[in-house]
Amino acid sequence: MKAICVFAGSNSGVHPHYRNVAVELGAYMAQHDYKLIYGGSKMGLMGEVANEMLKHGGHVVGIMPKGLFSGEIVHTALTELIEVSSMHERKATMHDLSDGYIALPGGFGTFEELFEALCWAQIGIHKKPVGLLNVNGYYNALMSMVEHAVTEGFSQESAIQLINISSSPQSLISSMMNFTSPSTRYTKWNNTSS
Structure with a gap:
């Protein structure tokens, strides 16, 4: 398992511990040379994991449908950003690039x-x-x-x-x-x- 797809909320939740564990996950993955595959947003817990990965020199691949660029604020400092045409293509690409999946707390999209x-x-x-x-x-x-x-x-x-x-x-x-x-x-x- 070298590339992990992380599903997570585009919000940070009400408890600081949600953010703290997202940061801990990002640091751990970077320090152990896992590649992060995720939805490409800089918002919420998604953004926290990506930011921590990047802070520690980790490899971060975001996958974002062009139609969501205005609604979900795209992370512009990623190692790689893959633009796709739809949510279906986004999920298919995330699945293709990943060796495993981790779900942090989140809402309907994460579920x-x-x-x-x-x-x-x-x-x-x-x-x-x-x-x-x-x-x-x-x-x-x-x-x-x-x-x-x-x-x-x-x-x-x-x-x-x-x-x-x-x-x-x-x-x-x-x-x-x-x-x-x-x-x-x-x-x-x-x-x-x-």
């Missing part, structure tokens, strides 16, 4: 990106590790929801095994490095197949 990565892992499109950085217990309710889906018969027990979770960037990345996908249905997704 949507996280669940797409988990869904693709569940159906065997990829075997990349997915991690939740559970700052201030932010993802406790989400984990309860996933467990409820298993209990009610809408998900398999292996769905829980797809999720690495920790409140510490170091321990989260360590568990992701040792992750083995429970999915036995992995096939390389090929757009040319019928």
